[in-house]
Amino acid sequence: xxxxxxxxxxxxxxxxxxxxxxxxxxxxxxxxxxxxxxxxxxxxxxxxxxxxxxxxxxxxxxxxxxxxxxxxxxxxxxxxxxxxxxxxxxxxxxxxxxxxxxxxxxxxxxxxxxxxxxxxxxxxxxxxxxxxxxxxxxxxxxxxxxxxxxxxxxxxxxxxxxxxxxxxxxxxxxxxxxxxxxxxxxxxxxxxxxxxxxxxxxxxxxxxxxxxxxxxxxxxxxxxxxxxxxxxxxxxxxxxxxxxxxxxxxxxxxxxxxxxxxxxxxxxxxxxxxxxxxxxxxxxxxxxxxxxxxxxxxxxxxxxxxxxxxxxxxxxxxxxxxxxxxxxxxxxxxxxxx
Amino acid sequence: xxxxxxxxxxxxxxxxxxxxxxxxxxxxxxxxxxxxxxxxxxxxxxxxxxxxxxxxxxxxxxxxxxxxxxxxxxxxxxxxxxxxxxxxxxxxxxxxxxxxxxxxxxxxxxxxxxxxxxxxxxxxxxxxxxxxxxxxxxxxxxxxxxxxxxxxxxxxxxxxxxxxxxxxxxxxxxxxxxxxxxxxxxxxxxxxxxxxxxxxxxxxxxxxxxxxxxxxxxxxxxxxxxxxxxxxxxxxxxxxxxxxxxxxxxxxxxxxxxxxxx
Amino acid sequence: xxxxxxxxxxxxxxxxxxxxxxxxxxxxxxxxxxxxxxxxxxxxxxxxxxxxxxxxxxxxxxxxxxxxxxxxxxxxxxxxxxxxxxxxxxxxxxxxxxxxxxxxxxxxxxxxxxxxxxxxxxxxxxxxxxxxxxxxxxxxxxxxxxxxxxxxxxxxxxxxxxxxxxxxxxxxxxxxxxxxxxxxxxxxxxxxxxxxxxxxxxxxxxxxxxxxxxxxxxxxxxxxxxxxxxxxxxxxxxxxxxxxxxxxxxxxxxxxxxxxxx
Numbered sequence: 001x002x003x004x005x006x007x008x009x010x011x012x013x014x015x016x017x018x019x020x021x022x023x024x025x026x027x028x029x030x031x032x033x034x035x036x037x038x039x040x041x042x043x044x045x046x047x048x049x050x051x052x053x054x055x056x057x058x059x060x061x062x063x064x065x066x067x068x069x070x071x072x073x074x075x076x077x078x079x080x081x082x083x084x085x086x087x088x089x090x091x092x093x094x095x096x097x098x099x100x101x102x103x104x105x106x107x108x109x110x111x112x113x114x115x116x117x118x119x120x121x122x123x124x125x126x127x128x129x130x131x132x133x134x135x136x137x138x139x140x141x142x143x144x145x146x147x148x149x150x151x152x153x154x155x156x157x158x159x160x161x162x163x164x165x166x167x168x169x170x171x172x173x174x175x176x177x178x179x180x181x182x183x184x185x186x187x188x189x190x191x192x193x194x195x196x197x198x199x200x201x202x203x204x205x206x207x208x209x210x211x212x213x214x215x216x217x218x219x220x221x222x223x224x225x226x227x228x229x230x231x232x233x234x235x236x237x238x239x240x241x242x243x244x245x246x247x248x249x250x251x252x253x254x255x256x257x258x259x260x261x262x263x264x265x266x267x268x269x270x271x272x273x274x275x276x277x278x279x280x281x282x283x284x285x286x287x288x289x290x291x292x293x294x295x296x297x298x299x300x301x302x303x304x305x306x307x308x309x310x311x312x313x314x315x316x317x318x319x320x321x322x323x324x325x326x327x328x329x330x331x332x333x334x335x336x337x338x
Numbered sequence: 339x340x341x342x343x344x345x346x347x348x349x350x351x352x353x354x355x356x357x358x359x360x361x362x363x364x365x366x367x368x369x370x371x372x373x374x375x376x377x378x379x380x381x382x383x384x385x386x387x388x389x390x391x392x393x394x395x396x397x398x399x400x401x402x403x404x405x406x407x408x409x410x411x412x413x414x415x416x417x418x419x420x421x422x423x424x425x426x427x428x429x430x431x432x433x434x435x436x437x438x439x440x441x442x443x444x445x446x447x448x449x450x451x452x453x454x455x456x457x458x459x460x461x462x463x464x465x466x467x468x469x470x471x472x473x474x475x476x477x478x479x480x481x482x483x484x485x486x487x488x489x490x491x492x493x494x495x496x497x498x499x500x501x502x503x504x505x506x507x508x509x510x511x512x513x514x515x516x517x518x519x520x521x522x523x524x525x526x527x528x529x530x531x532x533x534x535x536x537x538x539x540x541x542x543x544x545x546x547x548x549x550x551x552x553x554x555x556x557x558x559x560x561x562x563x564x565x566x567x568x569x570x571x572x573x574x575x576x577x578x579x580x581x582x583x584x585x586x587x588x589x590x591x592x593x594x595x596x597x598x599x600x
Numbered sequence: 601x602x603x604x605x606x607x608x609x610x611x612x613x614x615x616x617x618x619x620x621x622x623x624x625x626x627x628x629x630x631x632x633x634x635x636x637x638x639x640x641x642x643x644x645x646x647x648x649x650x651x652x653x654x655x656x657x658x659x660x661x662x663x664x665x666x667x668x669x670x671x672x673x674x675x676x677x678x679x680x681x682x683x684x685x686x687x688x689x690x691x692x693x694x695x696x697x698x699x700x701x702x703x704x705x706x707x708x709x710x711x712x713x714x715x716x717x718x719x720x721x722x723x724x725x726x727x728x729x730x731x732x733x734x735x736x737x738x739x740x741x742x743x744x745x746x747x748x749x750x751x752x753x754x755x756x757x758x759x760x761x762x763x764x765x766x767x768x769x770x771x772x773x774x775x776x777x778x779x780x781x782x783x784x785x786x787x788x789x790x791x792x793x794x795x796x797x798x799x800x801x802x803x804x805x806x807x808x809x810x811x812x813x814x815x816x817x818x819x820x821x822x823x824x825x826x827x828x829x830x831x832x833x834x835x836x837x838x839x840x841x842x843x844x845x846x847x848x849x850x851x852x853x854x855x856x857x858x859x860x861x862x
Binding site for chain 2: 621623624627628630631632634635637638641642645646648649650653654715716774775776778781782785786788789791792795796797798801
Binding site: 014069072073074075076093094095097098100102104107108109111113114115118121122123125126127128154 | 602605606609610613614616617618692693695696698699700701702711855857858
């Protein structure tokens with residue numbers, strides 16, 4: 001069976017007017033228009049099968065949101081092809097809209113000036129949802145997301161957590177096959193985050209395909225089965241979340257505060273395959289594989305070579321790992337070791 | 339004096355931040371000027387005169403009215419309203435500066451820019467259409483003095499309307515209504531001599547006529563001798579009276595803000 | 601049909617929400633009445649002194665004026681949302697409209713209701729009827745048919761030109777579209793008989809930016825006024841042209857839309 005989401009060689013370039021600061025710059029801009037070309041998405045291949053739940057991770061400005069906008073048809077790709085459930089999103093926006101639901105964590109889909117209930121009814125009309133389906137769908141969503149009391153409230157009067165729940169319902173009223181979420185838990189408190197994640201897990205269990213961009217490790221670990229890491233518009237890593245988690249289980253690090261600058265070469269020589277970096281002049285971070293050495297042994301080695309004022313033992317989170325995956329040589333080194 | 343000078347300077351520098359609404363209102367005034375020029379030209383250009391206005395005199399009247407329309411327009415208007423609506427006015431209240439004088443200092447700063455813009459437009463129009471009767475040096479001095487008095491006068495009217503934002507969120511409506519009323523009663527829409535007597539009498543006892551009618555009449559030398567001086571005196575009396583009234587209104591508004599929490 | 605129904609419901613929902621702020625509603629109705637009143641004062645005072653302007657009598661000019669006000673009100677009712685387009689693009693909020701299986705342009709149009717609309721539709725409609733009663737029109741079936749074609753065409757032109765003006769936001773990119781506001785104000789010039797303007801301006805208002813087809817030309821042909829009255833027969837064709845132009849410019853713009861952030 002063909003994958004539900006299929007992107008091949010996807011490229012998106014933005015033209016940014018180059019503007020010098022100040023009045024003369026502004027005037028110059030009126031006469032000569034120069035542009036910088038910025039490649040936000042640089043040749044992405046992505047296949048997502050039905051029922052998958054994929055985390056799309058990477059640092060700010062990596063091209064995550066742009067990819068989602070390309071997949072949803074908001075943006076037209078500069079090059080490459082997209083197909084979502086057999087439809088080219090930007091060419092047949094309306095057909096695509098019926099297949100997908102989208103939630104932006106930072107921006108509401110609700111009509112700002114209207115009561116939530118009115119928004120739902122407008123969406124029902126726009127999506128041409130049959131009355132019976134609408135009643136069933138709304139009933140289920142109101143129950144699970146507990147938004148019954150919010151229906152008569154103006155969207156702009158909702159708290160962030162309430163708004164997110166209403167937004168989720170709005171995106172799911174027409175029972176889409178695919179749900180895109182862009183930073184769905186950003187700014188939410190822990191309790192609401194938990195509820196949203198539980199709800200998303202349930203959706204996946206019921207067969208909805210989910211593509212989720214996030215900075216939050218919890219979202220990835222609790223909701224997704226697969227993680228795709230992107231940086232500078234390219235995919236750097238693609239694999240099951242468990243593999244990543246296992247890699248994490250064996251990785252650890254120690255951070256040292258030193259009284260003098262560290263003899264890096266000497267420490268590297270003594271610690272062999274561990275990775276030694278100096279983020280500050282009197283700072284040292286050693287990352288190592290927990291299966292081959294212990295934090296105590298690492299600490300003892302370093303303390304023998306330089307005076308240590310303080311040390312902290314950290315277990316690495318996915319965040320650190322993602323951050324390091326951005327350096328491709330390191331990725332190959334790691335996957336080679338694993 | 340020093341804090342107010344600083345505020346005026348700051349306003350002048352911040353003018354760039356309000357350039358969009360300013361350009362919008364300027365373009366509206368320019369297009370309106372164009373329409374009025376065409377309309378009166380159609381009526382007066384073949385040597386006719388209406389209510390004692392010849393075409394060159396009417397040109398002068400329209401230009402004076404344009405300048406008085408430009409003075410103390412958007413900047414003071416929307417800047418103040420948005421500050422009250424956003425609640426930023428609370429910050430103004432804790433500054434060791436008299437609120438009304440502070441806003442006036444800002445209005446003066448903006449007025450410098452508005453005057454520049456108005457003069458540019460007037461120059462272009464004069465070059466394109468030529469021929470307005472120039473007043474004698476004495477009249478010109480009186481005209482200049484009355485134009486100076488227009489700044490505080492118009493400021494006070496705009497300021498008091500702005501204070502209404504303590505009661506309503508809808509400043510657009512207030513601003514539109516004020517523009518319309520002031521446009522009719524100041525003589526900016528039509529010279530007051532065109533009005534039927536009853537409307538003219540109403541306009542004459544209100545402060546609005548001192549905004550456009552007074553300077554325009556002085557420029558055209560239509561208030562000779564003593565009546566010119568008295569017209570100026572009336573203008574200044576209005577400034578003093580409205581200054582006091584605005585203060586009363588401010589106190590009521592602030593009490594509302596501090597007692598009811600906005 | 602479905603499309604229209606959703607449009608109506610969308611507008612209706614916003615209307616309901618808007619009407620909840622009663623005071624604001626009345627302030628804007630009064631403001632609209634006063635603003636148009638100022639225009640009428642000008643017309644009335646001029647025609648108190650002269651019988652005709654370029655062959656146009658008072659009620660004929662009022663009829664043009666009424667068409668303009670009615671069209672403005674209609675556009676504020678049906679397409680006020682386009683004035684928010686610059687902001688939607690600037691903040692990337694157009695995204696959510698692109699994600700729905702419904703024409704984006706209609707969503708933009710219905711995303712707001714202009715509260716001046718009620719004032720302007722009422723004033724414009726009232727003036728239209730009053731002017732027609734004073735004009736002693738022979739209501740032959742042909743003339744009724746003509747009116748039934750001209751009126752909606754004129755309104756469509758105004759709405760379409762508003763969409764065109766604001767669609768430039770896709771290229772201009774500020775949070776507020778000054779160009780659109782300027783273009784709208786340029787259109788205000790056609791409140792008066794077109795012949796008072798220079799040939800160049802007449803040509804612009806009749807062809808490139810056909811604002812003259814909202815009031816002047818339809819009224820000309822309806823009253824069979826002047827040598828060029830027949831041009832008014834083109835009004836429906838101009839309406840079709842304007843709709844196509846609006847849709848094309850909006851579509852072109854949408855293709856350029858780059859969302860916010862990246």
